[in-house]
Amino acid sequence: xxxxxxxxxxxxxxxxxxxxxxxxxxxxxxxxxxxxxxxxxxxxxxxxxxxxxxxxxxxxxxxxxxxxxxxxxxxxxxxxxxxxxxxxxxxxxxxxxxxxxxxxxxxxxxxxxxxxxxxxxxxxxxxxxxxxxxxxxxxxxxxxxxxxxxxxxxxxxxxxxxxxxxxxxxxxxxxxxxxxxxxxxxxxxxxxxxxxxxxxxxxxxxxxxxxxxxxxxxxxxxxxxxxxxxxxxxxxxxxxxxxxxxxxxxxxxxxxxxxxxxxxxxxxxxxxxxxxxxxxxxxxxxxxxxx
Numbered sequence: 001x002x003x004x005x006x007x008x009x010x011x012x013x014x015x016x017x018x019x020x021x022x023x024x025x026x027x028x029x030x031x032x033x034x035x036x037x038x039x040x041x042x043x044x045x046x047x048x049x050x051x052x053x054x055x056x057x058x059x060x061x062x063x064x065x066x067x068x069x070x071x072x073x074x075x076x077x078x079x080x081x082x083x084x085x086x087x088x089x090x091x092x093x094x095x096x097x098x099x100x101x102x103x104x105x106x107x108x109x110x111x112x113x114x115x116x117x118x119x120x121x122x123x124x125x126x127x128x129x130x131x132x133x134x135x136x137x138x139x140x141x142x143x144x145x146x147x148x149x150x151x152x153x154x155x156x157x158x159x160x161x162x163x164x165x166x167x168x169x170x171x172x173x174x175x176x177x178x179x180x181x182x183x184x185x186x187x188x189x190x191x192x193x194x195x196x197x198x199x200x201x202x203x204x205x206x207x208x209x210x211x212x213x214x215x216x217x218x219x220x221x222x223x224x225x226x227x228x229x230x231x232x233x234x235x236x237x238x239x240x241x242x243x244x245x246x247x248x249x250x251x252x253x254x255x256x257x258x259x260x261x262x263x264x265x266x267x268x269x270x271x272x273x274x275x276x277x278x279x280x281x282x283x284x285x286x287x288x289x290x291x
Contacts, residue, residue, distance in 0.1 A: 028281075099126050109243070119249070166182065247275060260287075
């Protein structure tokens with residue numbers, strides 16, 4: 001839905017868009033303890049607002065946030081939801097809940113199930129670690145097949161140093177994308193750094209993303225690695241993943257979705273996570289819609 005208006009102060013058309021999504025179904029979590037039922041009804045509805053404009057000098061600007069997260073989007077030095085941006089020939093500069101530059105360079109795992117059961121890669125920036133602070137900044141620049149990213153958490157704002165800076169780059173050629181990212185800084189006063197790389201291939205109808213990351217926290221080393229793949233055949237999509245995270249947990253899942261058309265998708269998935277001898281199983285089934 002487009003709610004267009006004109007801002008005479010900048011003599012430019014401002015486009016305001018309302019969009020949303022809703023879902024309902026069932027989910028299952030073996031970690032739920034009696035008397036709580038392991039299977040539960042699951043439903044939600046969300047709305048998002050986005051506006052974009054162009055100033056007289058060609059500068060593009062805009063913002064977006066979920067309506068139920070409007071309080072976090074109004075956070076000033078603590079903007080935890082949504083983002084605000086400007087863009088032009090120089091690239092794009094965003095502030096808010098913008099993610100880590102390394103995360104943008106590597107990409108995301110494919111969604112499992114209708115609620116998103118996947119436990120994908122971990123990153124340090126934008127509050128991933130305890131002590132991370134909101135209102136992050138992200139710079140992006142694209143040239144041919146290259147994409148460059150640089151970002152930072154909020155500047156020091158408390159008695160304990162907690163701030164992560166990040167850089168990343170990706171290069172796309174033919175049906176492949178190679179990405180590399182690095183994050184460094186302090187988490188609750190402890191020095192931390194993370195280097196991560198990934199390769200994605202998209203050979204219709206198949207796509208696969210493989211990644212590996214190495215983290216050093218206070219002199220101790222940790223690693224993560226995983227792969228995510230999907231296959232799309234007409235209205236059907238199958239996705240699967242495996243992820244070994246920094247905490248040594250091992251996670252694997254498979255999902256299926258059927259596109260009913262007009263923004264409606266039937267989805268289902270199963271996921272298994274093992275950590276320190278404890279295994280948790282999750283599953284879901286439901287209908288999700290976008291409008």
